[in-house]
Amino acid sequence: MHIVVLDDYQNVAAGYADWQALGAETTFVSRPIRDTGDLVETVTGAEVVVAMRERTVFSAERLSQLPDLRLLVTTGRVNASIDLDAARAQGVTVCGTESTTSATPELTWGLILSVLRSIPAEDAAVHSGGWQSTVGGDLFGHKLGVIGLGRLGTQVARVGAAFGMDVVAWSQNLDEARAADVGAHAVSKEELFATSDVVTLHYKLSERSRRLVGVEELSLMKPSSIFINTSRAGLVDTEALTSTLREGRIRGAGLDVYDSEPLPADHPLRSTPRTVLTPHLGYVTDDTYRIFFTQAVEDIAAWSAGELVRQLT
Template structure:
């Protein structure tokens, strides 16, 4: 007998057929749907798959009273689900760790390169009309020269921006050595970087197997040229990156955050940049999104800001996430041991 499945993420035709072998499927589009409506539309299913929709205690209790046995949240960290309510009802919570790992890793290393080589400053300068020559009637008409270069006059990019740098030979500090941090470390090793890593919950011997140096926070911050944050938001990590952290970093160091803004005290970061305690930052996440238009970080030339887009790839939402969700569903239906079950409680 097929299981009843309520799902909030779209599946391809091929994926639908694969799941349909095991389940009677109810697909719900949840755009701007209230929690109450979500609760009613998915009620009565043995398996429920959510993503960004909130499911609190009242919703979970109602679902549990009407046959829910397995809830899957199609995110790495299921922040929109009341974990404790599920635990109290004895219902496992499947999640999708690493679904956005490739996307965020590539984005993170891209930010390192952009910031270190000052690509953002050059792009903005060109776009805003700096560093440019006079207008020409025919831009395709030019005199060929052996050496084509911008000049070294006052106001040229070479004089105003100064030297960039190379990843090669530098030290990167990875704070949080989970699915994303570990992959960032691997790519940084390919650039011939020294990798230091801090994660009190990850085995040191496995870090060493990866070629990373297990480190204390203090050693990592004092020795890293680039500090890259890959922490979840927990009671332990919330606001943990503060004045003390930035005071330990090199004045030449760069700070990268593609994880969550809540782990950083924003006043401390702004102060560190204004007082030149660090050389620059690249941020894809903010304390309030959209970020207020008058936020001081937006006016700093040595800060790259992007609108929480590191994981915004086709592959994250249509390949990796669906693969993990379907694996959850099939394992449950076949009675196989469950993997990627959320174990943390609030």
């Protein structure tokens, strides 16, 4: 059996699980796979492929060019980059793994504080011999607006309450009772954008929610407010956000997700002021990787034994 582990950007996957226990040839690939030709060349001959979340696309067209593939393991339980129907039709079994639910909310607060207190800029200034050059914003007594009050948004909301913030929330079907359960108030989307000092996005991407945040929503925000996205880039009109930041119409933005990843060197966001940008680190933690890769090995071992665990197709 030949296994290819894709998307190992940091060259660490080998150390998070006992791959040798599988008794198989295992290849770890650290470079991003962008085009179909590269994917086909990389995984041809492999019966098993492990993919990290949504870093590499497995469309129907791509799967049709991978006749050797029998098992595709994705980290996490949901991967919008895999065409499950096409995999099923081709006889490819897809399995997933569990994940942590704390890593992304924790990074969210790292971005909030980094933008609000200009931590990256002040750190760079101190390292280069400088001293205080910015005046930070505050959390206590200010308003946190949470878009999407699911598992992740709920954790973010509770931390906001612990900071002494007034927490408001909006989602398509959110009612006041559900919001009150986590110490928040349900408001309209318009009120959330117009009154919040911090707006943070934790919403599921679908055709209905695509570009949920656009020109209209951003124009409602206060000049002193900040916008955070650790969810999905497709929820936001990137061009509208970039224009808003360049024109100084909001205080800043903290972003962990992008419409093209890895972010191209010439992408406008790389030169957009008032931003703190992280390279999709929401789930990139020790605990999460240990779960991902340990369970990926378990999935492969079970499949090899004629059993299936955490099956998605």
